Amino acid sequence: MDKMDVMKYLDSTFSGFKAESVPSSAKFVSGKVRDIFTTEAGLVLSTTDRISAFDRILSTIPFKGEILNRLSLFWFENTGNIIPNHISEKITARTIAVKKCEVLPVEVVVRGYLTGSAWRDYQEGKAVSGIELPSGMKMNQRFDTPLLTPSTKAEQGEHDMPISSAEIVSTGLVEEGLWRKVEKTALELFEFGSDTLASRGLILVDTKYEFGLLGGELVIVDEMHTPDSSRIWYADTYPELFNAGGKQREIDKEYLRQWLIEEKNFMGKGEIPQIPDEVRLEVSNRYIQAFEQITGEEFIPESLSSEDEIKAIIAYLKT
Ligand SMILES: Nc1ncnc2c1ncn2[C@@H]1O[C@H](COP(=O)(O)OP(=O)(O)O)[C@@H](O)[C@H]1O
Ligand SMILES: [Mg+2]
Structure with a gap:
């Protein structure tokens, strides 16, 4: 995916469930990045596109949730011989059912x-x-x-x-x-x-x-x-x-943290600065690069629209 394609997704990120879309019967909590439902069988973990730094939620990043979830699945699948993991099943690209531990x-x-x-x-x-x-x-x-x-x-x-x-x-x-x-x-x-x-x-x-x-x-x-x-x-x-004693080239969240410190003098305290679209795009591209370099696969998005994501989760919760 190139930068131009990602641009189209800046306004259709998934920021998570709003209280009114949570079924009244469901037990729901929202972490910094994940929305979590408790079911009889376990938990439903939905990795949203929210990004946090210095323990504050700052913005949303296109494809971030899907990429994090798919990367975790990749690692869990490949480390089953070292330790069992919490995965029960994949519900959508970003949402999984897990065993509550x-x-x-x-x-x-x-x-x-x-x-x-x-x-x-x-x-x-x-x-x-x-x-x-x-x-x-x-x-x-x-x-x-x-x-x-x-x-x-x-x-x-x-x-x-x-x-x-x-x-x-x-x-x-x-x-x-x-x-x-x-x-x-x-x-x-x-x-x-x-x-x-x-x-x-x-x-x-x-x-x-x-x-x-x-x-x-x-x-x-x-x-x-x-x-x-x-x-x-x-x-x-x-x-x-x-x-040379210099900074390393990183492919992680450090880019946004550095931007916040250097451009906004923000280290978690006070009002949250507005993150411009060009920075969100750059961060998204880094997540995509990370996905591709780690898995060796091209990133082809599987995310649903926010509306369909919410529908899919609610349908799952009803089963
Ligand atoms: N299998 C599990 N059973 C119980 N809790 C879990 C399980 N997997 C993850 N968690 C918890 O769910 C939360 C994940 O949401 P996240 O948004 O990352 O939260 P945080 O803001 O604490 O980082 C974490 O608190 C994590 O400890
Ligand atoms: Mg966490």
Whole structure:
């Protein structure tokens, strides 16, 4: 899809359910990105086109929801041998039925490179989620082995806080045996993700997993290795940019975050700036590029109109 084609979709993004279109019998909550219905069988997760940064909902991006959902499905399908996932069935391009799990109260972040908040902590001489790193490391340097840097799952409107594995276990947030299994699984998933992306000329820099329990069994939930939950760089330019001490070329949400900081001096506080269409287009193109580069497939949209999407979900909820 080229830029001109995407332009036609700027006004037909799916921003989610309005309260009046939710059937009165359905239990409904709206996350930053997903609209969630509780059914007898589980949950219906609809990935809208909403985009958030700094934990604020800012705008909608053409095809974002569909791309995130299809990418997660791609990864879940390919990691079933590592861990079972929450998927029950696909309802539409953006909407899936999942098993409702008891989500562990930690976001499991795995980092392959010293960047972002880990780099900021390191520069200030702080340990990164309780891990002391060797001195003399450079910005965006690769770790010899990936690091697990969990954070607590904050309540709505709050920011997540880093927490060490030792604290997770000592405070009883997650039972020790289970936490060891989470760590091992997260590192295995990260290795698989890194290898897969490497074969596509990309670097999985860091990512966030959410795990849950279903009948006592550990399962992976939420989303996986998407541009919303991960930092992804182009591999070909990595060495040169690293040696020059410069920023990396990324294919993730960082573009919008940088635009907000540099053009609008916005870091989450105060009034939400208007996101111009040309920026929304650029962001959409990046999601499309990410889809194509990760899956190796051309992106051919399958999204329904907002009206038909709502109809399809309501029909599903009635079955
Ligand atoms: N299988 C599942 N069972 C229960 N909760 C889930 C499952 N998968 C995802 N979730 C939860 O659904 C929410 C997804 O919506 P999202 O818009 O991403 O929310 P958030 O604003 O918290 O990021 C998250 O809170 C996530 O923990
Ligand atoms: Mg989320």
